[in-house]
Amino acid sequence: MLQADLHAHTYFSDGTFSPEELAAYAVKQGLGAVALTDHDSIEGWSRMREACQKEGIRFVPGSELTSQWRSKEIHLLAYYPDENHLEFCSNLKKFQQARTLRIHAMTEKLQALGIPLTFDEVIEVANCNSPGRPHVARALVEHGHCRSMDDAFKKYLKKDRPAWAPKFRIQADAAIQLIQKAGGVAALAHPGLLNQDSVVREILELGLDGIECFHSRHSESERLKYRQMAEERGLLTTGGSDCHGRNKGEPLLGKVTVPMEWLDRVEELARSRKQDLTNS
Ligand code: AMP
Ligand code: FE
Ligand code: FE
Numbered sequence: 272m273l274q275a276d277l278h279a280h281t282y283f284s285d286g287t288f289s290p291e292e293l294a295a296y297a298v299k300q301g302l303g304a305v306a307l308t309d310h311d312s313i314e315g316w317s318r319m320r321e322a323c324q325k326e327g328i329r330f331v332p333g334s335e336l337t338s339q340w341r342s343k344e345i346h347l348l349a350y351y352p353d354e355n356h357l358e359f360c361s362n363l364k365k366f367q368q369a370r371t372l373r374i375h376a377m378t379e380k381l382q383a384l385g386i387p388l389t390f391d392e393v394i395e396v397a398n399c400n401s402p403g404r405p406h407v408a409r410a411l412v413e414h415g416h417c418r419s420m421d422d423a424f425k426k427y428l429k430k431d432r433p434a435w436a437p438k439f440r441i442q443a444d445a446a447i448q449l450i451q452k453a454g455g456v457a458a459l460a461h462p463g464l465l466n467q468d469s470v471v472r473e474i475l476e477l478g479l480d481g482i483e484c485f486h487s488r489h490s491e492s493e494r495l496k497y498r499q500m501a502e503e504r505g506l507l508t509t510g511g512s513d514c515h516g517r518n519k520g521e522p523l524l525g526k527v528t529v530p531m532e533w534l535d536r537v538e539e540l541a542r543s544r545k546q547d548l549t550n551s
Protein backbone atom coordinates (compact mmCIF):
# COMPACT_ATOMS: atom_id res chain seq x y z
CA MET A 272 0.00 0.00 0.00
CA LEU A 273 1.39 3.37 -1.02
CA GLN A 274 1.83 5.91 1.75
CA ALA A 275 2.03 9.71 1.92
CA ASP A 276 4.51 12.00 3.68
CA LEU A 277 2.66 15.26 4.34
CA HIS A 278 5.47 17.41 5.77
CA ALA A 279 8.69 18.29 3.92
CA HIS A 280 10.90 21.30 3.18
CA THR A 281 13.15 22.27 0.26
CA TYR A 282 15.81 24.92 -0.25
CA PHE A 283 12.94 27.38 -0.83
CA SER A 284 12.90 27.62 2.97
CA ASP A 285 15.28 25.84 5.35
CA GLY A 286 15.70 22.47 3.64
CA THR A 287 18.62 21.37 1.50
CA PHE A 288 16.82 19.48 -1.29
CA SER A 289 15.67 21.08 -4.51
CA PRO A 290 12.06 20.23 -5.43
CA GLU A 291 13.42 17.76 -8.02
CA GLU A 292 15.62 16.05 -5.42
CA LEU A 293 12.70 15.89 -2.98
CA ALA A 294 10.42 14.28 -5.57
CA ALA A 295 13.11 11.79 -6.61
CA TYR A 296 13.85 10.90 -2.99
CA ALA A 297 10.11 10.39 -2.38
CA VAL A 298 10.07 7.81 -5.17
CA LYS A 299 13.20 6.17 -3.77
CA GLN A 300 11.40 5.85 -0.44
CA GLY A 301 8.41 4.24 -2.14
CA LEU A 302 6.01 7.10 -1.40
CA GLY A 303 2.86 7.66 -3.43
CA ALA A 304 2.47 11.29 -2.38
CA VAL A 305 4.54 14.06 -0.84
CA ALA A 306 3.53 17.47 0.52
CA LEU A 307 5.79 20.46 0.10
CA THR A 308 5.38 22.57 3.25
CA ASP A 309 8.10 25.21 3.16
CA HIS A 310 7.94 27.80 5.94
CA ASP A 311 5.84 30.85 4.98
CA SER A 312 6.35 30.17 1.28
CA ILE A 313 4.91 28.50 -1.80
CA GLU A 314 7.87 29.44 -3.99
CA GLY A 315 8.73 25.79 -4.70
CA TRP A 316 5.23 24.68 -5.75
CA SER A 317 5.48 24.97 -9.51
CA ARG A 318 8.77 23.06 -9.75
CA MET A 319 7.58 20.47 -7.23
CA ARG A 320 4.32 19.98 -9.12
CA GLU A 321 6.22 19.35 -12.33
CA ALA A 322 8.81 17.10 -10.66
CA CYS A 323 6.10 14.96 -9.03
CA GLN A 324 4.27 14.67 -12.33
CA LYS A 325 7.48 13.43 -13.98
CA GLU A 326 8.11 10.95 -11.17
CA GLY A 327 4.50 9.75 -11.24
CA ILE A 328 3.64 10.60 -7.63
CA ARG A 329 0.96 12.81 -6.13
CA PHE A 330 1.95 16.39 -5.26
CA VAL A 331 0.34 18.02 -2.25
CA PRO A 332 0.75 21.82 -2.27
CA GLY A 333 1.29 23.15 1.23
CA SER A 334 3.05 25.63 3.47
CA GLU A 335 3.91 25.82 7.17
CA LEU A 336 2.81 29.19 8.54
CA THR A 337 4.46 30.83 11.54
CA SER A 338 1.85 31.86 14.06
CA GLN A 339 1.56 32.41 17.80
CA TRP A 340 -0.81 31.72 20.63
CA ARG A 341 -0.18 32.80 24.21
CA SER A 342 3.28 33.98 23.10
CA LYS A 343 4.21 30.45 21.94
CA GLU A 344 5.31 29.84 18.34
CA ILE A 345 2.68 27.70 16.66
CA HIS A 346 3.30 26.14 13.23
CA LEU A 347 0.20 25.68 11.11
CA LEU A 348 0.19 23.48 8.05
CA ALA A 349 -1.84 24.84 5.13
CA TYR A 350 -2.81 22.24 2.53
CA TYR A 351 -4.18 23.17 -0.89
CA PRO A 352 -4.60 26.93 -0.33
CA ASP A 353 -5.43 28.74 -3.58
CA GLU A 354 -2.11 30.10 -4.85
CA ASN A 355 -3.91 33.04 -6.48
CA HIS A 356 -5.82 34.09 -3.38
CA LEU A 357 -4.94 37.76 -2.90
CA GLU A 358 -5.07 37.92 0.88
CA PHE A 359 -3.17 34.64 1.27
CA CYS A 360 -0.45 35.82 -1.12
CA SER A 361 -0.15 39.27 0.42
CA ASN A 362 0.28 37.63 3.82
CA LEU A 363 3.03 35.36 2.51
CA LYS A 364 4.73 38.48 1.16
CA LYS A 365 4.43 40.11 4.59
CA PHE A 366 6.03 37.05 6.24
CA GLN A 367 8.84 37.09 3.72
CA GLN A 368 9.51 40.83 4.09
CA ALA A 369 9.61 40.43 7.87
CA ARG A 370 12.01 37.48 7.53
CA THR A 371 14.29 39.64 5.38
CA LEU A 372 14.20 42.47 7.95
CA ARG A 373 15.04 39.90 10.62
CA ILE A 374 18.19 38.93 8.70
CA HIS A 375 19.16 42.63 8.78
CA ALA A 376 18.56 42.70 12.53
CA MET A 377 20.66 39.58 13.10
CA THR A 378 23.59 40.64 10.91
CA GLU A 379 23.59 44.05 12.61
CA LYS A 380 23.81 42.34 15.98
CA LEU A 381 26.61 40.10 14.72
CA GLN A 382 28.49 43.11 13.40
CA ALA A 383 28.11 44.85 16.76
CA LEU A 384 29.75 41.74 18.25
CA GLY A 385 32.67 42.12 15.84
CA ILE A 386 31.57 39.42 13.36
CA PRO A 387 31.76 41.01 9.92
CA LEU A 388 28.99 38.94 8.29
CA THR A 389 26.89 41.04 5.93
CA PHE A 390 23.20 40.95 5.05
CA ASP A 391 24.09 40.26 1.41
CA GLU A 392 26.23 37.27 2.36
CA VAL A 393 23.28 35.68 4.19
CA ILE A 394 20.85 36.44 1.38
CA GLU A 395 23.27 34.86 -1.10
CA VAL A 396 23.34 31.68 0.97
CA ALA A 397 19.54 31.70 1.48
CA ASN A 398 18.76 32.33 -2.20
CA CYS A 399 15.00 32.15 -1.52
CA ASN A 400 12.10 34.33 -0.39
CA SER A 401 11.91 32.82 3.07
CA PRO A 402 15.29 33.30 4.80
CA GLY A 403 15.80 32.27 8.43
CA ARG A 404 18.31 31.46 11.12
CA PRO A 405 19.64 28.31 9.42
CA HIS A 406 20.81 30.52 6.53
CA VAL A 407 22.57 32.88 8.93
CA ALA A 408 24.19 29.85 10.55
CA ARG A 409 25.33 28.46 7.21
CA ALA A 410 26.73 31.85 6.16
CA LEU A 411 28.63 32.06 9.48
CA VAL A 412 30.19 28.66 8.73
CA GLU A 413 30.91 29.33 5.06
CA HIS A 414 32.62 32.63 5.88
CA GLY A 415 34.75 31.01 8.55
CA HIS A 416 33.18 32.66 11.59
CA CYS A 417 31.89 29.42 13.12
CA ARG A 418 32.98 25.76 13.04
CA SER A 419 29.52 24.33 12.46
CA MET A 420 25.84 25.27 12.24
CA ASP A 421 25.43 23.94 15.74
CA ASP A 422 28.28 26.16 16.92
CA ALA A 423 26.60 29.16 15.22
CA PHE A 424 23.29 28.48 16.98
CA LYS A 425 24.95 27.87 20.34
CA LYS A 426 27.12 30.98 20.21
CA TYR A 427 24.87 33.49 18.48
CA LEU A 428 21.45 32.42 17.21
CA LYS A 429 19.58 30.59 19.94
CA LYS A 430 16.91 32.56 21.72
CA ASP A 431 19.10 33.48 24.68
CA ARG A 432 22.14 34.27 22.52
CA PRO A 433 23.25 37.77 21.47
CA ALA A 434 22.40 37.75 17.72
CA TRP A 435 18.90 36.35 18.10
CA ALA A 436 16.06 38.53 16.84
CA PRO A 437 12.30 37.98 17.20
CA LYS A 438 10.38 36.42 14.33
CA PHE A 439 7.20 37.84 12.82
CA ARG A 440 4.18 35.69 13.61
CA ILE A 441 0.47 36.18 13.10
CA GLN A 442 -2.13 35.12 15.65
CA ALA A 443 -3.05 31.44 15.31
CA ASP A 444 -6.78 32.12 14.93
CA ALA A 445 -6.10 34.67 12.17
CA ALA A 446 -3.76 32.21 10.41
CA ILE A 447 -6.39 29.44 10.50
CA GLN A 448 -8.99 31.79 9.03
CA LEU A 449 -6.53 32.96 6.38
CA ILE A 450 -5.82 29.38 5.27
CA GLN A 451 -9.53 28.51 5.15
CA LYS A 452 -10.50 31.71 3.30
CA ALA A 453 -7.97 30.65 0.66
CA GLY A 454 -9.77 27.31 0.33
CA GLY A 455 -7.07 25.46 2.25
CA VAL A 456 -7.11 22.95 5.08
CA ALA A 457 -5.46 24.04 8.37
CA ALA A 458 -3.68 21.48 10.54
CA LEU A 459 -1.72 22.02 13.75
CA ALA A 460 1.89 20.95 13.09
CA HIS A 461 3.81 18.78 15.59
CA PRO A 462 1.72 19.52 18.72
CA GLY A 463 4.10 17.35 20.75
CA LEU A 464 6.88 19.92 20.32
CA LEU A 465 4.82 22.50 22.21
CA ASN A 466 5.21 20.49 25.41
CA GLN A 467 1.99 22.00 26.69
CA ASP A 468 -1.24 20.20 25.94
CA SER A 469 -3.33 22.89 27.64
CA VAL A 470 -2.24 25.26 24.85
CA VAL A 471 -2.80 22.52 22.26
CA ARG A 472 -6.38 22.08 23.50
CA GLU A 473 -6.98 25.82 23.27
CA ILE A 474 -5.70 25.94 19.72
CA LEU A 475 -7.96 23.04 18.77
CA GLU A 476 -10.89 25.30 19.69
CA LEU A 477 -9.86 27.96 17.18
CA GLY A 478 -11.51 26.30 14.18
CA LEU A 479 -8.73 24.00 13.03
CA ASP A 480 -9.40 21.25 10.49
CA GLY A 481 -6.79 18.73 11.54
CA ILE A 482 -3.91 17.67 13.77
CA GLU A 483 -0.51 16.40 12.69
CA CYS A 484 -0.53 13.22 14.78
CA PHE A 485 2.47 11.49 13.18
CA HIS A 486 5.76 13.39 13.22
CA SER A 487 9.44 12.43 13.49
CA ARG A 488 9.62 13.84 16.97
CA HIS A 489 6.40 12.33 18.31
CA SER A 490 6.64 9.22 20.46
CA GLU A 491 4.24 6.31 20.01
CA SER A 492 2.21 7.52 23.00
CA GLU A 493 2.03 11.05 21.54
CA ARG A 494 0.79 9.61 18.24
CA LEU A 495 -2.00 7.83 20.08
CA LYS A 496 -2.83 10.82 22.26
CA TYR A 497 -3.16 13.25 19.35
CA ARG A 498 -5.15 10.76 17.25
CA GLN A 499 -7.54 10.46 20.14
CA MET A 500 -7.76 14.26 20.47
CA ALA A 501 -8.54 14.50 16.75
CA GLU A 502 -11.14 11.74 16.86
CA GLU A 503 -12.89 13.22 19.90
CA ARG A 504 -13.30 16.50 18.07
CA GLY A 505 -14.05 15.15 14.62
CA LEU A 506 -10.82 16.62 13.24
CA LEU A 507 -8.72 15.21 10.42
CA THR A 508 -5.49 13.40 11.20
CA THR A 509 -2.31 14.18 9.25
CA GLY A 510 1.34 13.25 9.53
CA GLY A 511 4.74 13.55 7.97
CA SER A 512 8.46 13.42 8.56
CA ASP A 513 9.28 17.17 8.54
CA CYS A 514 12.25 16.33 6.35
CA HIS A 515 14.73 19.21 5.93
CA GLY A 516 16.95 17.32 3.48
CA ARG A 517 20.51 16.40 4.37
CA ASN A 518 20.97 18.98 7.15
CA LYS A 519 21.37 16.37 9.85
CA GLY A 520 22.50 13.07 8.35
CA GLU A 521 20.10 10.71 6.60
CA PRO A 522 17.03 12.52 5.16
CA LEU A 523 13.83 11.91 7.14
CA LEU A 524 11.55 11.79 4.10
CA GLY A 525 9.42 8.64 4.07
CA LYS A 526 10.32 7.70 7.64
CA VAL A 527 6.97 9.02 8.91
CA THR A 528 4.03 8.34 6.64
CA VAL A 529 0.24 8.16 6.65
CA PRO A 530 -2.23 6.09 4.63
CA MET A 531 -3.33 7.61 1.34
CA GLU A 532 -6.91 7.76 2.70
CA TRP A 533 -5.82 10.43 5.20
CA LEU A 534 -4.62 12.55 2.30
CA ASP A 535 -7.84 11.87 0.38
CA ARG A 536 -9.83 13.35 3.28
CA VAL A 537 -7.65 16.46 3.38
CA GLU A 538 -7.98 16.93 -0.36
CA GLU A 539 -11.73 16.36 -0.26
CA LEU A 540 -12.21 18.98 2.46
CA ALA A 541 -10.15 21.49 0.47
CA ARG A 542 -12.22 20.74 -2.62
CA SER A 543 -15.57 21.19 -0.87
CA ARG A 544 -14.33 24.35 0.80
CA LYS A 545 -13.33 25.85 -2.54
CA GLN A 546 -16.74 24.84 -3.92
CA ASP A 547 -18.47 26.61 -1.01
CA LEU A 548 -16.33 29.71 -1.54
CA THR A 549 -17.27 29.88 -5.23
CA ASN A 550 -20.95 29.44 -4.43
CA SER A 551 -21.07 32.09 -1.72
P1 AMP B 1 13.91 30.29 12.32
O1 AMP B 1 12.59 29.81 11.81
O2 AMP B 1 14.54 31.25 11.38
O3 AMP B 1 13.83 30.84 13.71
O4 AMP B 1 14.85 29.02 12.38
C1 AMP B 1 14.35 27.81 12.87
C2 AMP B 1 15.09 26.69 12.22
O5 AMP B 1 16.40 26.61 12.75
C3 AMP B 1 14.42 25.34 12.42
O6 AMP B 1 14.15 24.73 11.15
C4 AMP B 1 15.45 24.51 13.16
O7 AMP B 1 15.52 23.22 12.62
C5 AMP B 1 16.76 25.25 12.91
N1 AMP B 1 17.65 25.08 14.07
C6 AMP B 1 17.38 25.36 15.35
N2 AMP B 1 18.45 25.06 16.14
C7 AMP B 1 19.41 24.55 15.32
C8 AMP B 1 20.73 24.03 15.50
N3 AMP B 1 21.32 23.96 16.72
N4 AMP B 1 21.43 23.59 14.41
C9 AMP B 1 20.87 23.66 13.20
N5 AMP B 1 19.61 24.11 12.95
C10 AMP B 1 18.89 24.55 13.99
FE1 FE C 1 12.17 24.26 9.44
FE1 FE D 1 7.55 23.24 12.23
Ligand code: ZN
Binds near residue numbers: 278
Ligand atom coordinates in the same frame (compact mmCIF):
# COMPACT_ATOMS: atom_id res chain seq x y z
ZN1 ZN E 1 8.39 21.80 9.09
